Amino acid sequence: METKKKDIRAFTKEQLRDFFVSHGDKAFRGNQVYEWLWHKSAHSFEEMTNLSKETRQMLESNFTINHIKVDQMQRSSDGTIKNAVLLHDDLVVESVLIPTKSRTTACVSSQVGCSLDCRFCATARLKRMRNLNPDEIYDQVVAIDNESRLYFDRPLTNIVFMGMGEPLMNYNNVLQAIDKITSPEGLGMSPKRITLSTSGVPKMIKKMADDGVKFKLAVSLHSAIDSVRTTIMPFNATFNLSDLREALKYWYNKTKSRITYEYVVWEGINDKLRDVEALVDFCRFAPSKVNLIEYNPIDEGDFRQASNKAIDLYVDTLERHGIVVTVRRSRGKDIDAACGQLANKS
Numbered sequence: 001m002e003t004k005k006k007d008i009r010a011f012t013k014e015q016l017r018d019f020f021v022s023h024g025d026k027a028f029r030g031n032q033v034y035e036w037l038w039h040k041s042a043h044s045f046e047e048m049t050n051l052s053k054e055t056r057q058m059l060e061s062n063f064t065i066n067h068i069k070v071d072q073m074q075r076s077s078d079g080t081i082k083n084a085v086l087l088h089d090d091l092v093v094e095s096v097l098i099p100t101k102s103r104t105t106a107c108v109s110s111q112v113g114c115s116l117d118c119r120f121c122a123t124a125r126l127k128r129m130r131n132l133n134p135d136e137i138y139d140q141v142v143a144i145d146n147e148s149r150l151y152f153d154r155p156l157t158n159i160v161f162m163g164m165g166e167p168l169m170n171y172n173n174v175l176q177a178i179d180k181i182t183s184p185e186g187l188g189m190s191p192k193r194i195t196l197s198t199s200g201v202p203k204m205i206k207k208m209a210d211d212g213v214k215f216k217l218a219v220s221l222h223s224a225i226d227s228v229r230t231t232i233m234p235f236n237a238t239f240n241l242s243d244l245r246e247a248l249k250y251w252y253n254k255t256k257s258r259i260t261y262e263y264v265v266w267e268g269i270n271d272k273l274r275d276v277e278a279l280v281d282f283c284r285f286a287p288s289k290v291n292l293i294e295y296n297p298i299d300e301g302d303f304r305q306a307s308n309k310a311i312d313l314y315v316d317t318l319e320r321h322g323i324v325v326t327v328r329r330s331r332g333k334d335i336d337a338a339c340g341q342l343a344n345k346s
């Protein structure tokens with residue numbers, strides 16, 4: 001009976017070293033294989049040319065490398081690239097390369113589908129099938145880094161966990177992926193260039209603070225009034241704003257790291273003065289930045305981008321209270337790659 005091959009990237013370096021010793025070889029072979037798997041991002045054992053043919057065959061008969069495959073790539077007229085990423089079990093997620101003058105940002109997915117139900121988000125319509133493994137998250141970043149070098153002649157500069165899924169519902173795997181991305185044995189990127197964007201899971205925000213993570217935190221807030229937020233993000237009924245605020249205070253006290261709020265202003269939903277005032281009240285306990293993001297309609301639904309007058313009201317009021325605010329135009333709209341549009345439609 002053929003035994004099932006193991007996913008070699010689920011093994012730590014120590015475990016690989018032990019594997020070689022138990023097969024009568026030197027422990028440092030484990031280091032060599034580990035370097036091929038992560039730093040050099042090898043797709044096959046055949047590529048590991050500093051190993052003997054016998055060693056490569058032995059690895060081949062014991063293990064698989066479940067590398068992702070960029071199945072389809074779409075390019076927007078503004079330069080944004082969207083990858084449809086095929087996983088080893090034929091499921092698909094999406095990741096996006098967002099170029100600006102000085103940066104290339106990778107927006108990566110952390111789950112296949114999403115278990116949360118934000119009313120304005122296309123991903124919410126896909127059932128959550130499973131969490132992504134650390135290597136599947138890592139591979140998305142490598143794929144975008146390669147595309148950045150190929151099409152923009154520069155390496156990837158920033159990463160946001162803002163693709164499909166809620167990263168804090170797949171915390172351990174996301175953390176392991178970030179460890180590999182920031183390690184010199186992986187991609188060696190600075191954690192300061194990585195932002196984890198969450199819809200706000202209070203318990204996990206506190207856990208991140210306790211774990212002493214070095215990356216940045218962004219919260220998709222969209223309303224600082226419970227009744228409004230629950231209408232657009234129904235899980236707010238469970239993780240309400242007072243719990244979220246308490247968790248963010250805890251985060252700030254421990255990390256002293258500024259909090260970014262992602263915020264879309266919709267016509268007739270959160271475009272009044274009372275909405276802006278509630279936002280000011282919510283975030284003034286710590287240095288904060290509010291990103292006002294342009295909305296991308298996902299169908300004929302109830303959500304429409306608010307007027308410029310409403311956006312000006314937000315900008316003026318926030319600035320008056322010393323809160324940093326930016327207005328972000330959406331990118332990649334023509335290929336459904338903009339925020340809230342990822343839904344495996346390509």
Ligand code: SF4
Nearest residue numbers: 114118121123124165
């Ligand atoms: S906005 Fe994020 S958390 Fe909400 S449904 Fe979409 S992917 Fe999930």
